[in-house]
Amino acid sequence: MSWIEKRENCRCWIACWKQGGRKVRRSTGIRIEAGAAGRHARAMAEQTAAAMETAASGETPAHKACDAVRKVAELHGGAGKIPTVREYFADFPRTAGESTERSRARAFNLFMEYLGTGADRRIDTITPAICRGFVQHELKRIARGTVGVLRGYLSSAFKRAVEVDDYLSKNPFAGINMGVEARAVIPERGQDRQKRLPFTLEEVRFMIQSFPDPWNDMVAVSFFLGGLRLSDVCTLRWDSVNWREGYVRLVEVKTRKERCLPILPQLRELLMRRLTQSTGGEEYVFPSMAHYYLGSSKTSISTQFTALLRAHGMVEGTVNAGKAKGNRHAVSAKSFHSIRHTVTTYLRGGMTGTALFSPDAIRDTIGHDSEEVERGYFTGTLTMRKNVLSSLAAAVEDAGPVIDSSAAARAYQKGA
Numbered sequence: 001m002s003w004i005e006k007r008e009n010c011r012c013w014i015a016c017w018k019q020g021g022r023k024v025r026r027s028t029g030i031r032i033e034a035g036a037a038g039r040h041a042r043a044m045a046e047q048t049a050a051a052m053e054t055a056a057s058g059e060t061p062a063h064k065a066c067d068a069v070r071k072v073a074e075l076h077g078g079a080g081k082i083p084t085v086r087e088y089f090a091d092f093p094r095t096a097g098e099s100t101e102r103s104r105a106r107a108f109n110l111f112m113e114y115l116g117t118g119a120d121r122r123i124d125t126i127t128p129a130i131c132r133g134f135v136q137h138e139l140k141r142i143a144r145g146t147v148g149v150l151r152g153y154l155s156s157a158f159k160r161a162v163e164v165d166d167y168l169s170k171n172p173f174a175g176i177n178m179g180v181e182a183r184a185v186i187p188e189r190g191q192d193r194q195k196r197l198p199f200t201l202e203e204v205r206f207m208i209q210s211f212p213d214p215w216n217d218m219v220a221v222s223f224f225l226g227g228l229r230l231s232d233v234c235t236l237r238w239d240s241v242n243w244r245e246g247y248v249r250l251v252e253v254k255t256r257k258e259r260c261l262p263i264l265p266q267l268r269e270l271l272m273r274r275l276t277q278s279t280g281g282e283e284y285v286f287p288s289m290a291h292y293y294l295g296s297s298k299t300s301i302s303t304q305f306t307a308l309l310r311a312h313g314m315v316e317g318t319v320n321a322g323k324a325k326g327n328r329h330a331v332s333a334k335s336f337h338s339i340r341h342t343v344t345t346y347l348r349g350g351m352t353g354t355a356l357f358s359p360d361a362i363r364d365t366i367g368h369d370s371e372e373v374e375r376g377y378f379t380g381t382l383t384m385r386k387n388v389l390s391s392l393a394a395a396v397e398d399a400g401p402v403i404d405s406s407a408a409a410r411a412y413q414k415g416a
Helices: 035-056 067-075 085-090 098-120 128-139 144-163 178-185 201-210 215-224 230-234 265-277 287-294 298-311 338-347 359-366 371-375 382-397 405-415
Strands: 003-005 012-019 022-031 247-251 258-262
Touching: 003 035, 012 035, 022 035, 085 098, 085 144, 098 128, 098 144, 128 144, 128 178, 144 178, 201 215, 201 338, 215 230, 215 265, 215 298, 215 338, 230 287, 230 298, 287 298, 338 359, 359 371
Parallel strands: none
Antiparallel strands: 003 012, 012 022, 247 258
16 A cells, blocks of 8 residues: 655655565655645645556556656646656756766766667666666767766766755666676776876986977976876966965866975976066966967867877877777877876876885875876886895895705694
8 A cells, every 4th residue: 555755855745655575765756844734735746646656566667657647746736747857957056067967968978878868768768778778878888987077977867866966766877887887898908998008207207308498397397296187387476376375276177176385496496487488468378378278279288298209209009909899989098188297196106116205195185186196107127026025025134044945844744
């Protein structure tokens, strides 16, 4: 026998019934009202709950069985209209930064493209099978990591539809495991990752000394400020530089976090040189790059740097040799962002085998949010591994007097 309940922070009546020994809860879509309207809404919610229970015990989907009840309720003003997927995405709150909103919009658009005309169906009709089909479809086209990002944005949207808007009883993306789906769709590609490689310290020194202006100074600024991202280097302002106190204060373009970083003597000399050579009245340390980045040529900046690397023989090919499969991009093994990998790898001991500072100190300086994120920027080398393994050999050599092997063998045989 079905019944209805109120749940905290929910605007609609919740249909409940027992099925297979467990309690099932689903939103009726009928608003909780007060007074006479409330009594009418409650009656409509009870009818909806009964229809949903009946549908759940048969083969007809619950949303079809209660459609007629909902439409009657809508006519009487007792039911909140459940939006279509397209409508819900169009009205989704835009509260994040520009970059995040662009990525979220791309995820929404790709999902609607996959649904086709199904994008105009109610959001509560989207099933886990549909979501799993979308993930598998995208895994055939683009890298697993990118699909994981798309799934994250979509899952967050459906989670809001469950917990805030009360349009669904369950997030259809919640049970999708990227590892399981990738092994089913692209087992031959393993992790399907396009890992960036760090520069060696010799390469960083070469770029600072030999690359044309302003790239040489941009590399130095990034390196001396703990692997600053290209976006932050391009938009570094003179008013961010506190000459008296000796620090740079900026807000990261990607994360919107405020950072305060000390000015090393080498960086101070570089900045003073650029300041004295400027025409005066410049707002940015690298005005031409700021113009590119803030204009319509943002992506071309990274391409220019990669072209420099190729021209100097520092990039031989791509991470994935040949044409990338599907819509995967052929990513350069090294880019400006590799400076950040270099800083992380060096400080954590990836080049020498010995970490120079505590993990917390390194994360705080570079600006990584977590240990998990920072691990993605760490790349070991043969030199590091040799040093690590050499320490094992040294430990054995220093363990004490050598055992008489012949006596040990006789003792073993006697015991056997």
